[in-house]
Structures are given as structure tokens and as C-alpha cells.
Amino acid sequence: MRSVLVHVTKDSLLHALHHVLKAVSANNSAPILTGIHIQAYANELVCTASNASMTIQSRIPQDNSSMTVQRTGGIVVPARYFYEIIRKFNAGFIYFETKDHLILTITSGNSQIRLCGMNPADFPSLSNIEGSSVLKLKINNALLSSSIKQVATSASTSETRPVLTGVCLEYSNESLKFIATDGVRLASRTIHIENKANAETNAIIPGKNLYEAAKILDDEDHTTEVVVGRNQIRFTANNIQVQSALIEGVYPSIQNVIPKSYVSEVITETACLLNAIERATVLASESVVRIVATSHKLDLLSRTAEIGDVQDGVPLKEMNGEEFAISLNGKFLVDILRCVDSEYVRLRFTGKVSPFVIQPKDDPSSALFLITPIRTAN
Structure with a gap:
């Protein structure tokens, strides 16, 4: 390993570390994967972390004001200790140097810390998926991030059916x-892509990895490049790259689960309904919230024995069809409503034991959410 000499500001380095730490597994059986790979190139400093499923890479370009590379090279440092050291330094420049074999000397102000590292040659390299790519797209950051967040929370957390843990x-x-x-x-969630790709593609991405990718994308008017390979997917935006393994298998068709007709449809203000459901869920035993629709409003009811109960109401903008009553998981409904980016939400009752349908009123074809009702005594 070549000797490294780098000057970098605390803020620039912390920004990079905040992102890559999401891919560090503290209890990984491979010690090298509990570390962060720091690599200094002639014109940039690259921080990389990886686990068995996801790799995150953050680049700090050389600009002479926040980062300067004087000698290139690399080392893997223990992630938790390295992050805590950097976080506790005062603002200003931090200096890295590797004079001794696999020892990183970190200097800032009057402080000097020597941290034992690991050989960067043992750190897994980022797989090149360009050669096997089957799809390449460019998507607005904010649109991609919001779309992912709308669906990723509905992925299963049980490994009984691995494909359902993915999106x-x-x-x-x-x-x-x-x-x-x-x-x-x-x-x-469906979004229109302007830069047309030639191939039709179907892939299953681990839900946790996809959600982490969404959190890294900023909300500014920038673009994310998405490249799908045979067994990997990569997101690149603003000097950050997230690469995830894909889940093998066939995702079940959802066409048979989507109700083709409905008994009743109501439209109400999204924020008003969300606030009311959040209040009702506080005292909802096992998160069960009862929703009763009358001609002018939705009544929300919940209770926990020996603690108390909640009765709340939400006015309706429109109602078509019969009055109805249904019990749902309030926490699930809250998760969905937080993701509905429309002033008004459309709710469809399709039967006592059929899925309850939630869609944004403005563009119902863009998003669809279903919740299975909970059978209760009333």
C-alpha cells in the first residue's frame, strides 16, 4: 500500500461518511466489511462501505478549498471508531497520512490519533455492471426518491418468502x-420516463437497500442515473453511488388482487385524514381503527381496554355509493397517507373482506395502495 497524504475539511468528510455508514454491518462475520475503504486518487477522495447485499460509495472531488490529495493510496479503517473520531474534531481541516504499514495517522489542530487499519486489497471491489446492463435510465432525484418511499414501506420483513422482502x-x-x-x-407507483430505453426489464430489489438509496437522493432538481444489470442495480447521483444485489425469483402478479369494481368511493382532504388517523392510532388496540362512512363524513373509532377510546371525524368532499364501515391497521394507513402527494385522497370500499383502495385524487393512475381489512366483531 502506498503512503497517503490528504487534507480534507471535517464537513466534507462527515457528509461522505453519513452516506456510506448505511452500508456498514457492525456484526459482519468478515472483519473487512466492518470498515470503510478510504481511497485517495489524484483528483478525489473516495469512501466506500459494503455489506453482503449493498455497497455505497461517496466521492469528495479535489477543489483545493475543501480537499487536496498530495499522495495517492488507500486503507480500510474501522467504521465506528473512524466516524466517532472525525465527528468529535473541531471544524476545520483534517490531515490523513499512512507512514507505517496499515496505520492511519489523523491530525486536526493539536490532536493526533493513530488508527490501526486493514489492507485495502482485501476489500471487495465494486462490481462493474455496465457490461451486463439490461437497462439504463435517468430520473429526476425528487421524483425517484418520493416514488421509492411510497412503495418500499409495504415490502415484507419476513424471510418466509424472500421475493416479498423486495420491491x-x-x-x-x-x-x-x-x-x-x-x-x-x-x-x-408508476412514473413516466422521458429518455426511452429499448429493453423491457423486470427486477426485484431488496426493500431495505432501495429505501436507503431513496434517503441518499436529495430533493433538488438533479438527476439520478439508474443502471440495472443481470444481478445488480446501481443508482448514481451527486458524487454518491449505491449498488445493490437483486433478489432472485419471480415476483407474484398483482393483477388478480386489484379490485375491478367498488361499492363506495369517498374523497377527502389527505392532511386532515392523516392527522385524524394518527390521533386514532394512539389508543388503537393492536393498531385497529374502525372507519365508518356516512354521507357527509368519515367517523374514526379506536379503543384500548382500561386505557380509553378515540372518536374523531373527517368531512368528505365527495361520496358515491353506499355508507360503509371497515376496520384497518391504523399504522399501515398512516404510512400510506404520508406518501400520498396529493391534496385530496380517493378511498374505495370494495367489500367487507376485500382490499380497501387508496389513491391520490389528482392522478389516480400514478399510484395505488391496498390494505386488507381486519375482521372485527362489529
Whole structure:
């Protein structure tokens, strides 16, 4: 390993570390993967962390004001200790040097810390998926991030059916669709892609990895490049790269689960309903909230024995069909409503034991959410 000499500001380095730490597994059986790979190139400093499923890489370009590379080279440092050391330094420049074999000397102000590192040659390299790529797209950061967040929370956390722990990505006819379900709830989000790709693609991305990728994307008007390979997917935006393994298998078709008709449809203000459901869920035993629709409002009821109960109401903008009553998991409904980016939400009652349908009023074809009702005595 070559000797490294780098000057970098605390803020620039912490920004990079905040991102890559999401891929560090503290209890990984491979010690090298509990570390962060620090690599100094002639014109940039690259921080990389990886676990068995996801790799995150953050680049700090050389600009002479926040980072300067005087000698290139690399080392792997223990992630937790390295982050805590950097975080506790005062603002200003931090200096890295590797004079001794696998020892990183970190200097800032009057402080000097020597940290034992690991050989960067043992750190897994980022797989090149360009050669096997089957799809390459460019998508607005804010649109991609919000779309992922709308569906990823509906992915299963149980390993009983591994494919359901993932989010299905489907590309066809200039439309990109994300689908997730855990068997109780289902979320689907479709976005139009302007830069047309030639191939139709179907891939399953681990839900946790996809959600981490969404959190890294900023909300500014920048673009994310998405490259899908045979067994990997990569997101690149603003000097950050997230690469994830794909889940093998076939995602179940959702067409048979989506109700083709409905008994009743109501439209109400999204924020008003969300606030009311959040209040009702506080005292909802096992998160069960009872929703009763009358001609002018939705009544929300919940209770926990020996603690108390909640009665709340939400006015309706429109109602078509019969009055109805249904019991749902309030926490699931809250997760969905937080993701509905529309002033008004459309709710469809399709039967006492059929999925309850939630869609944004403005563009119902863009998003679809289903929740399976809970059977109660009343």
C-alpha cells in the first residue's frame, strides 16, 4: 500500500461518511466489511462501505478549498471508531497520512490519533455492471426518491418468502413501475420516463437497500442515473453511488388482487385524514381503527381496554355509493397517507373482506395502495 497524504475539511468528510455508514454491518462475520475503504486518487477522495447485499460509495472531488490529495493510496479503517473520531474534531481541516504499514495517522489542530487499519486489497471491489446492463435510465432525484418511499414501506420483513422482502421494478413502454406487498398491504407507483430505453426489464430489489438509496437522493432538481444489470442495480447521483444485489425469483402478479369494481368511493382532504388517523392510532388496540362512512363524513373509532377510546371525524368532499364501515391497521394507513402527494385522497370500499383502495385524487393512475381489512366483531 502506498503512503497517503490528504487534507480534507471535517464537513466534507462527515457528509461522505453519513452516506456510506448505511452500508456498514457492525456484526459482519468478515472483519473487512466492518470498515470503510478510504481511497485517495489524484483528483478525489473516495469512501466506500459494503455489506453482503449493498455497497455505497461517496466521492469528495479535489477543489483545493475543501480537499487536496498530495499522495495517492488507500486503507480500510474501522467504521465506528473512524466516524466517532472525525465527528468529535473541531471544524476545520483534517490531515490523513499512512507512514507505517496499515496505520492511519489523523491530525486536526493539536490532536493526533493513530488508527490501526486493514489492507485495502482485501476489500471487495465494486462490481462493474455496465457490461451486463439490461437497462439504463435517468430520473429526476425528487421524483425517484418520493416514488421509492411510497412503495418500499409495504415490502415484507419476513424471510418466509424472500421475493416479498423486495420491491419489484418493471420497465415497459416508457413507464417505470415500483410494486411492493407483504400480503396485507400493497403499494404500486408508476412514473413516466422521458429518455426511452429499448429493453423491457423486470427486477426485484431488496426493500431495505432501495429505501436507503431513496434517503441518499436529495430533493433538488438533479438527476439520478439508474443502471440495472443481470444481478445488480446501481443508482448514481451527486458524487454518491449505491449498488445493490437483486433478489432472485419471480415476483407474484398483482393483477388478480386489484379490485375491478367498488361499492363506495369517498374523497377527502389527505392532511386532515392523516392527522385524524394518527390521533386514532394512539389508543388503537393492536393498531385497529374502525372507519365508518356516512354521507357527509368519515367517523374514526379506536379503543384500548382500561386505557380509553378515540372518536374523531373527517368531512368528505365527495361520496358515491353506499355508507360503509371497515376496520384497518391504523399504522399501515398512516404510512400510506404520508406518501400520498396529493391534496385530496380517493378511498374505495370494495367489500367487507376485500382490499380497501387508496389513491391520490389528482392522478389516480400514478399510484395505488391496498390494505386488507381486519375482521372485527362489529
